[in-house]
Amino acid sequence: MTVYMGIWKIFTNKLLRSNKILSILILLCLIITLLIILLINVQGCDCNSVGGSLLSQSTLHDQHELCLIIPFRDRFDELLIFLMHMKVFLERQNIVYNVYVVNQVDSYRFNRGSLINVGFLYIQENTHCDFIAMHDVDLIPINPRLNYSYPGDAIMHIAAPDLHPKYHYKTFLGGILMMKNEHFQTVNGLSNKYWGWGLEDDELYVRIKEARIRIERPENVGSGIDNTFR
Ligand SMILES: *[C@@H]1O[C@H](CO)[C@@H](O)[C@H](O)[C@H]1NC(C)=O
Numbered sequence: 001m002t003v004y005m006g007i008w009k010i011f012t013n014k015l016l017r018s019n020k021i022l023s024i025l026i027l028l029c030l031i032i033t034l035l036i037i038l039l040i041n042v043q044g045c046d047c048n049s050v051g052g053s054l055l056s057q058s059t060l061h062d063q064h065e066l067c068l069i070i071p072f073r074d075r076f077d078e079l080l081i082f083l084m085h086m087k088v089f090l091e092r093q094n095i096v097y098n099v100y101v102v103n104q105v106d107s108y109r110f111n112r113g114s115l116i117n118v119g120f121l122y123i124q125e126n127t128h129c130d131f132i133a134m135h136d137v138d139l140i141p142i143n144p145r146l147n148y149s150y151p152g153d154a155i156m157h158i159a160a161p162d163l164h165p166k167y168h169y170k171t172f173l174g175g176i177l178m179m180k181n182e183h184f185q186t187v188n189g190l191s192n193k194y195w196g197w198g199l200e201d202d203e204l205y206v207r208i209k210e211a212r213i214r215i216e217r218p219e220n221v222g223s224g225i226d227n228t229f230r
Contacts, residue, residue: 007102007103008100008103063096064131065127065129065130066090066096066148066150066178067097067123067132067133068100068132068133069102069120069123069132069133069134069135070082070135071110071116071119071137072103072104072115073104073105078137078138082138082140086099086140089141089144090148092144093144093147093148093149095148097148098127098129100122101137102115102116102118102119108195109196110196110197111195112190112200113189113191113192113204114192116190117189117192119132119134120181120184120189124181130150131178131179131180132178132180132184134176134177136159136174139175139176139229140229140230141158141228141229142229143221143227143228145222146158146218146221146228147218148178150180151178151179152180154213154214155178155179155214156215156216157175157177157178157216158175158176158178159177160218161217162217162224163217163221163225163229164225165229171202172202173202173204173215174201177201177204179213183208183213186211187213188207190203191204
């Protein structure tokens with residue numbers, strides 16, 4: 001069977017690449033502004049302090065960048081609420097992020113694994129993201145201590161069994177799972193064979209164990225199954 005799906009890029013906190021003319025205009029404005037700042041800078045001021053902030057602007061693209069991959073169908077109202085919430089939540093943590101919604105448009109049962117795989121292939125080609133979070137749209141993080149920053153050598157299971165409102169078994173790995181791109185490639189993504197809700201993440205657990213990648217979960221966040229997600 002073939003899964004028919006579409007990918008929507010909802011918003012990004014970087015320049016919009018889709019509107020090239022607008023991007024170029026914004027870029028031009030930025031360059032001119034930078035030149036003016038530089039000019040003022042050179043003409044006598046405390047160059048060390050201002051120079052520092054200039055440097056941190058120009059090295060912005062060296063930062064880690066997160067792509068949220070949202071497997072999706074038929075929940076537009078939930079998506080809106082999710083997006084509005086995540087914008088505030090992630091910007092508070094200074095995360096550079098993009099949101100990709102992968103929409104299954106056929107009438108077969110939901111294939112979460114395929115949707116995430118397609119999302120990953122897409123962001124690999126079209127973004128600078130170096131880590132991803134596969135993210136259920138109906139799981140909204142409300143504890144600000146849930147950390148969405150680059151997980152390094154571990155895979156970070158944010159929707160841990162002792163935090164997720166519904167699933168509490170030890171090997172549960174669904175909901176929200178964050179990893180660097182290399183790890184997704186190492187485990188070869190998720191299985192495409194699971195139609196209907198569930199099980200693809202249990203199979204992913206086995207893949208991760210076999211690849212001997214460490215799984216971490218949020219520690220000491222001070223909340224539980226009732227008050228970590230909404
Ligand atoms: C998340 O973890 C990073 C790295 O350990 C740290 O710098 C950052 O402050 C943490 N953010 C939050 C919101 O706890």
